[in-house]
Amino acid sequence: MPIQADDQDKLWQELAIKAQAGDTGAYHDLLKSVVPVIRRSIGKSLPNSDVIDDVVQDVLLSIHKALHTYDPERPFLPWLMAIISFRRTDFLRQHYAARGNKQVSLETVDIPDYLNSSESAAHFSDVEKALDSLPQKQKEVVELLKIKGYSTKEVSEKTGLSESAVKVTMHRALQKLKEKLA
């Protein structure tokens, strides 16, 4: 039979009073029984499930530090929820300050496998063919500038062309590639 919310709170209240008196068993039961409540409360508002347990541990430590501020005359849940909300806000503030919302774990990133995909392999072979059909100078400029990522100045130094000549060569090469791939 499920425990009613009021009964649950009364039970927590009793356990908290005993914990304040130094009863380790009651304290253990109290902390164990609040873990699912903490998980449920923070679960939806946190960016990923990896950090939920970290915040749960943080809340447990906070309960321990603030146990003396619990008023035995008052229900336990509002006191607990205030701590949960405070720690959740604290975590989210740090998370956004560290730009954690902009970071993505490598394990969760779905990187498409271009090399093994037959469709993209066919697409790349068309590009390679178009590149091969370009005059040697244009091909070299495209490879250096667009594939290897050199700057115009660096390409100019490597090829012996002036910077404006590099830009013109690149422009012409792209025009030809566009025509061939259209």
Add this chain to the structure above:
Amino acid sequence: MTNKDNEIDQTIKSLCGDLKPVCCVNPLWRALLWILLVITYTSAVAMTIGLRDNIAEAMNREDYIFELMLAFGTGIFASLLTFWLSTPDCERYKKFMAVPITLLCVQMVWMFDRLYFEGVGDIRENWLSHCWINTALHTTLPAIAVIILVRKGATVMPCALASFAVLAVSEFGWIGMRLVCPHDNVGEAYFLNFLPYVIIGIIAGLGAKKLFRW
């Protein structure tokens, strides 16, 4: 059972091993203790420095009594809120925030009203050597006491708590200053001898999150 569950179990076990019997914090009792300390301290400092020469005449003036009572009321409510906000379960006290804020607004209106009708008043040339030091004397110890007492709690509203603490300390300090400083014009009573401390308090309040971190 996953690794994370094991970690939580380990945390619970270590917290249980660390458990010691604790005494409940009653914020109201702490607030009353602090108010009693501050009143005693302010009176003692005022007596030591010496009450203003014209105290008897001032006590017969309604505007002087009104200003002191207003500051006292604001200080009492700001102190209560400071300590109420020092425990996590402070949601039920939020409604009382309106009281000191309203009283502070009345004070501001009163100050601007006096400023409009009376002007800034005569400010002594050597004002730096007088009453502002008394204000510093009146506010330093209560400020230290409130920080120590509040840090024994666990606030979830550090910024609001710091604001009310600044207000409480400033109001009692201001009362102390008005008891010893003989000049009641707006320029000295409100601006020179009081405003700098409020500004210092507000700047200090910006560090409230670190100061009251737990």
